[in-house]
Amino acid sequence: MPTILAVSGSPSPVSSTHQVLGLAADRLAGRGHRVETLAVRTLPAAELLGADLSHPQLAHAAAQFERADAVVLATPVYKAGCSGLLKAFLDALPQFALAGKVVLPLATGGSLAHVLALDYGLRPVLMSMKPRAVSESFFVHAGGIRKGPCGFAGLEPDTQALLHEATDHFADLVESLTEAAVPTVRLAPAA
Ligand SMILES: Cc1cc2nc3c(=O)[nH]c(=O)nc-3n(C[C@H](O)[C@H](O)[C@H](O)COP(=O)(O)O)c2cc1C
Secondary structure, eight states: OOEEEEEEOOOOTTOHHHHHHHHHHHHHHHTTOEEEEEEGGGSOHHHHHTTOTTSHHHHHHHHHHHHOSEEEEEEEOBTTBOOHHHHHHHHHSOTTTTBTOEEEEEEEESOGGGTTHIIIIIHHHHHTTOBSEEOOOEEEEGGGEEEETTEEEEEOHHHHHHHHHHHHHHHHHHHHHHHHHSOOOOOOOOO
């Protein structure tokens, strides 16, 4: 089964984006995918901004990214675009770090006016990194998030169903492309 890296690009320690990403990761793991996670906010800031991939934590993150067959990139919408944290991480990676990979862009945001932020803001960045395919972007509006006394308390049922749909579509794409990449070996018929 393919390995999928779930990347959280929110700087918040109590992040809705991170939680939504966790739900997507659980769904993918439920289909038998090996899912690893990476919270960019845990990387050392100066080294991240300096793109110092010789730092052990950044080197580890870059290696996780490289060995993944697919990545889910999750970000809060900030100023109508992706977070600077996610962009800094993508900028630190090699130019064609998405080569051969399938990508699911995921965002949470407070305004429906910015429902297309992933498509007009992040998608061009991703395309410059030569992905194999980019799945349909998924935006979670704040109205679809339930909040409890401790913050995030889950998604509203219709939002949860849409997240499952988007995640399943992505998983189908990953599986079909990964299977297609495996060369078929024909055995000679027995004499
Ligand atoms: C600095 C800042 C800028 C924001 N800008 C936008 C924006 O332009 N459009 C939008 O829809 N939401 C915007 N938001 C709202 C966040 O996208 C939203 O609250 C998101 O769910 C936060 O995710 P988090 O809990 O992972 O930090 C902004 C929030 C912050 C803190």
